[in-house]
Amino acid sequence: MEKAEKVMVKGTEAIGEAAIRAGCRLYFGYPITPQSELTEYMARRLPEVNGTFLQAESEVAVSNMIYGAASTGKRVMTSTSSPGFSLMQEGVSYIAGAELPCVFVNVVRGGPGLGDIQPAQSDYFQATKGGGHGDYKLIVYGPESLQEAVELTIRAFDVADKYRIPVLLLTDGLLGQMMEPVKFPSFKNLNTLPDHSDWALTGTKMQREPHRVTSFDLDPVKLEKMNIQRHEKYKTIVKKEKLFEEYKLNDAEVVLVAYGTMGRIVKSVVDTAREKGVKAGVFRPISLWPFPYEELGRYTENAKLFFTIEMSFGQMLEDVRLAVNGKKPVEFYGRTGGVVPTPGEVLAKLMELV
Amino acid sequence: MAYAERFKAPTSLSEKEFTYCPGCSHGIVHRLIAEVIDELEIQGKTIMVAPVGCSVFAYEFFDVDGTVAAHGRAPAVATGIKRASPDNVVFTYQGDGDLAAIGTAEIIHAANRGELITTIFINNAIYGMTGGQMAPTTLLGMKTTTTPYGRKENIEGYPIHVSEVLKELSGVAFLARTKVTTPQDVIKTKKYLKRAFYAQLNNIGFGLVEVLSTCPTNWGLTPIESMKWLEDNMVKEFPLGVYVDKVGDVY
Ligand SMILES: Cc1ncc(C[n+]2csc(CCOP(=O)(O)OP(=O)(O)O)c2C)c(N)n1
Numbered sequence: 336m337e338k339a340e341k342v343m344v345k346g347t348e349a350i351g352e353a354a355i356r357a358g359c360r361l362y363f364g365y366p367i368t369p370q371s372e373l374t375e376y377m378a379r380r381l382p383e384v385n386g387t388f389l390q391a392e393s394e395v396a397v398s399n400m401i402y403g404a405a406s407t408g409k410r411v412m413t414s415t416s417s418p419g420f421s422l423m424q425e426g427v428s429y430i431a432g433a434e435l436p437c438v439f440v441n442v443v444r445g446g447p448g449l450g451d452i453q454p455a456q457s458d459y460f461q462a463t464k465g466g467g468h469g470d471y472k473l474i475v476y477g478p479e480s481l482q483e484a485v486e487l488t489i490r491a492f493d494v495a496d497k498y499r500i501p502v503l504l505l506t507d508g509l510l511g512q513m514m515e516p517v518k519f520p521s522f523k524n525l526n527t528l529p530d531h532s533d534w535a536l537t538g539t540k541m542q543r544e545p546h547r548v549t550s551f552d553l554d555p556v557k558l559e560k561m562n563i564q565r566h567e568k569y570k571t572i573v574k575k576e577k578l579f580e581e582y583k584l585n586d587a588e589v590v591l592v593a594y595g596t597m598g599r600i601v602k603s604v605v606d607t608a609r610e611k612g613v614k615a616g617v618f619r620p621i622s623l624w625p626f627p628y629e630e631l632g633r634y635t636e637n638a639k640l641f642f643t644i645e646m647s648f649g650q651m652l653e654d655v656r657l658a659v660n661g662k663k664p665v666e667f668y669g670r671t672g673g674v675v676p677t678p679g680e681v682l683a684k685l686m687e688l689v
Numbered sequence: 690m691a692y693a694e695r696f697k698a699p700t701s702l703s704e705k706e707f708t709y710c711p712g713c714s715h716g717i718v719h720r721l722i723a724e725v726i727d728e729l730e731i732q733g734k735t736i737m738v739a740p741v742g743c744s745v746f747a748y749e750f751f752d753v754d755g756t757v758a759a760h761g762r763a764p765a766v767a768t769g770i771k772r773a774s775p776d777n778v779v780f781t782y783q784g785d786g787d788l789a790a791i792g793t794a795e796i797i798h799a800a801n802r803g804e805l806i807t808t809i810f811i812n813n814a815i816y817g818m819t820g821g822q823m824a825p826t827t828l829l830g831m832k833t834t835t836t837p838y839g840r841k842e843n844i845e846g847y848p849i850h851v852s853e854v855l856k857e858l859s860g861v862a863f864l865a866r867t868k869v870t871t872p873q874d875v876i877k878t879k880k881y882l883k884r885a886f887y888a889q890l891n892n893i894g895f896g897l898v899e900v901l902s903t904c905p906t907n908w909g910l911t912p913i914e915s916m917k918w919l920e921d922n923m924v925k926e927f928p929l930g931v932y933v934d935k936v937g938d939v940y
């Protein structure tokens with residue numbers, strides 16, 4: 336793959352290749368549809384770059400292996416799909432608690448339970464409001480295209496390192512399985528990756544005090560202090576790391592809000608609606624945490640109506656309502672169980688509303 | 690070796706005071722591990738993974754880099770560390786609740802992969818930290834807070850024999866069950882620990898030392914009675930000895 340040229344790739348492979356170019360040399364995983372191709376890609380590709388691939392015995396083990404590898408300060412990732420991500424929550428909570436940088440990919444499928452293997456967005460609550468125990472946050476990105484998935488994967492490693500926080504790429508089977516032309520950036524020089532020698536577990540070499548990476552302190556006052564420090568960091572992330580796209584919003588009277596593949600689908604809905612004289616636009620949050628509340632909230636001044644579309648019963652909907660803060664009506668349309676709303680049905684619902 | 694030299698604290702132990710009850714085996718085993726690390730001159734490259742249980746603070750008792758794993762997951766965490774930095778020496782320290790209940794899958798698979806890590810497994814037949822509940826290793830008839838009428842095989846099943854289960858796995862390079870109730874046992878245990886680390890240092894495979902241990906506090910016995918109880922009851926159920934040794938006779 337030449338660095339500046341566009342190449343046709345599959346979604347799962349695009350994310351895997353992007354991770355490797357970002358300097359990730361460690362992958363621990365467990366197969367689950369619809370993301371097994373990403374696991375397989377890493378199994379093939381990592382040995383070619385002197386990296387390490389390991390298929391674990393379970394997702395519980397995966398997330399704890401990630402904890403271990405991340406505690407050495409190296410770039411490490413895993414990918415899974417919904418039931419697998421539920422099992423990983425134990426590790427996610429510990430990783431967040433110990434403030435370790437790493438990247439998770441959840442290619443969401445229909446749930447709850449075993450559900451099915453079709454695309455869904457019903458893990459939004461788990462991703463953005465916690466999922467494991469305790470008061471913690473992950474940075475969560477929802478890409479709409481393969482190009483964006485590649486860019487966000489690389490960004491994910493960078494912000495994970497910068498803030499010592501786990502980052503989650505929240506996508507779905509639709510993006511995972513599609514093929515699109517993608518331009519990859521060049522390989523990062525591993526020697527230029529951030530230096531974690533001030534905290535990582537690398538062995539003291541008898542030259543420094545031992546490093547201790549943990550998520551716990553039995554003294555409540557000390558634990559609270561740790562938690563407060565972490566939340567101060569979260570505040571900085573909220574200030575600096577919000578990402579979103581605004582599409583045809585300048586004169587919009589209806590603001591469609593959707594993320595990931597749904598965000599992409601509703602852009603074409605807006606195009607058709609405008610041909611029919613409806614002034615609509617799309618607000619697409621890219622970082623789902625931190626969620627762009629203020630940025631979306633500003634549209635309450637000129638828009639008459641907000642319309643959220645999701646592949647769920649309405650989870651991001653709650654964040655949209657918080658952003659709108661009761662100032663304007665918020666309508667919702669969603670399909671679940673792995674059914675992807677068509678542009679036609681979203682348009683029909685939109686025309687009913689206006 | 691001069692007396693003073695022999696009995697000075699190992700360099701690999703930190704200054705931190707142990708949090709263990711009087712008569713608990715954790716302390717003895719910690720010291721032995723530290724002596725082995727010193728003698729193998731690996732302190733500067735050792736990373737320890739502490740468990741959840743009474744030894745949750747173990748990473749503070751050793752003067753090496755360390756972390757605490759989630760309950761039972763130490764072998765997975767150690768796998769992540771070792772795979773990320775193969776030049777380090779990685780060991781886990783786990784109780785029977787940790788290793789043989791919640792973490793059964795992790796220990797079996799790490800052992801079976803021949804993961805180049807070393808595990809010290811403390812079998813005291815009970816959950817210490819949470820106040821004396823049944824462990825998978827609790828003996829039949831033994832009273833614990835969750836088997837107040839004694840463990841019954843038709844309800845709770847039989848005590849699990851970790852070393853006997855693990856010895857069947859091809860990835861295991863060194864495996865022994867021991868105790869630390871007499872000076873001879875202590876010397877033997879140290880030898881086993883060393884061989885378990887050799888298995889890692891020489892890329893032979895996974896090493897585990899199971900130590901039959903006392904929990905005077907939750908057994909409701911004095912330290913001396915505990916040692917006796919261990920000898921009289923635990924040794925019958927959990928036979929001592931070397932189960933696997935692929936380290937060879939170079940050492
Ligand atoms: C997921 C989870 N479940 C339960 C616990 C509670 N817990 C803490 S220590 C412990 C038992 C530890 O017993 P063992 O491993 O035998 O170690 P010991 O305390 O006897 O040294 C339990 C059940 C926990 N911390 N995490």
Ligand code: SF4
Binds near residue numbers: 743818
């Ligand atoms: S409770 Fe038992 S295992 Fe825990 S420190 Fe005390 S004696 Fe040791």
